[in-house]
Amino acid sequence: MFFRWLQAKPHIGVNRLIKHLHKHGVPSAIASNSRTKNVDFKLSSQKGWKEYFSVILGGDQVKSGKPSPDLFLEAANKLDVDPSCCLVLEDSVLGIKAGKAASMQVVVVPSIQSDTDEFSIADYVIHSFLDFQPELWGLPPFDDRVMKALPIEPFHLKGTYKNGFLQENSDNGESDLPGQVWGVFFGWVDFDSQKSFKIVVSISWDSSCGSFSRNIQACFINGSDEQTFDQPIEVALVGYIRGFCTKGSPSADFPILDQDKSIAEACLNLTAYCYH
Structure with missing residues (x-):
C-alpha cells in the first residue's frame, strides 16, 4: 500500500493550482479522512506540498470524518477564518456533503467515470482541475496561458x-x-x-x-x-x-x-x- 502511495501522481492541474495559491499567499489546508501519519506519508512523495499547506489534518484529529463537517470546521479554525469564507475542492460525494454541512462553498472535480447525480449538490462541478477558474471565487486569476493555451x-x-x-x-x-x-x-x-x-x-x-x-x-x-x-x-x-x-x-x-x-x-x- 505504501509503495502505491509513493507511486501515486496528483491529478493533472493540481500542482499548478497549489503553487498558484501559495505564490499569492492564499492560506490552504488538506483535510483527509485518512490517518494523519498516512497523510504525511502521502505528502512526502509530492515535492514541496508540505510547505505549500498551512494546515494538514487527518481523520484521527477530529471526532468524526467526512461526511461530518468536523474536518473542514477544524481546518477553518486552524486557518483562523470563518467557515463561510472557505472554498472546498473535493472529488468525492462524502467530501461534498462534509463541505456543505460546514457551510462552505464546494467545487467538485469528480471521477470522470461516474454519472451520479449526487455531485450536483456541490456549488460547481468541473471535470478537470485545468478548468478551475480562481477568479470565480474571489481568488487571484491564473496568468500562465501562452497563445490561448x-x-x-x-x-x-x-x-x-x-x-x-x-x-x-x-x-x-x-x-x-x-x-x-x-x-x-x-x-x-x-x-x-x-x-x-x-x-x-x-x-x-x-x-x-x-x-x-x-x-x-x-x-x-x-x-x-x-x-x-x-x-x-x-x-x-x-x-x-x-x-x-x-x-x-x-x-x-x-x-x-x-x-x-x-x-x-x-x-x-x-x-x-x-x-x-
Whole structure:
C-alpha cells in the first residue's frame, strides 16, 4: 500500500493550482479522512506540498470524518477564518456533503467515470482541475496561458491511429492517461519510422455500452493521416486548449474544431511547448 502511495501522481492541474495559491499567499489546508501519519506519508512523495499547506489534518484529529463537517470546521479554525469564507475542492460525494454541512462553498472535480447525480449538490462541478477558474471565487486569476493555451507537464500515451481515432495500447492493459484528463490537448507524435508530427486530440468518455471507456479523437496538423493509418505511435501531450461546455454527462462526442487546430499549430512553434 505504501509503495502505491509513493507511486501515486496528483491529478493533472493540481500542482499548478497549489503553487498558484501559495505564490499569492492564499492560506490552504488538506483535510483527509485518512490517518494523519498516512497523510504525511502521502505528502512526502509530492515535492514541496508540505510547505505549500498551512494546515494538514487527518481523520484521527477530529471526532468524526467526512461526511461530518468536523474536518473542514477544524481546518477553518486552524486557518483562523470563518467557515463561510472557505472554498472546498473535493472529488468525492462524502467530501461534498462534509463541505456543505460546514457551510462552505464546494467545487467538485469528480471521477470522470461516474454519472451520479449526487455531485450536483456541490456549488460547481468541473471535470478537470485545468478548468478551475480562481477568479470565480474571489481568488487571484491564473496568468500562465501562452497563445490561448496552457503549457502543461507532458504526459504520454501509446496507441494506434485509425479513422480519426486513437486506440490506446498499454503494456499492462490499463490506460496510461490520468483519470481526469478531459478536453482538447495538443502535442508531438513519434512513429516507429522516426518521423515526428504535431497532433491535436479530443479526450472524452464513452458510456454507450454500459461502462466507461476512453474516446480519443485525433487530428494530425503537419502530416498525412494516411501515413499513420494503423501504425503504433507514441504521443507526448504538452498543451491544453479547452474543456467542454456541458453540465450533463461527460460521456459525449466532442469534435476538434478548426480553431483548436490553429491554436495548436501556432503554439507548437513556441519554446513553451517544445518537447525533447
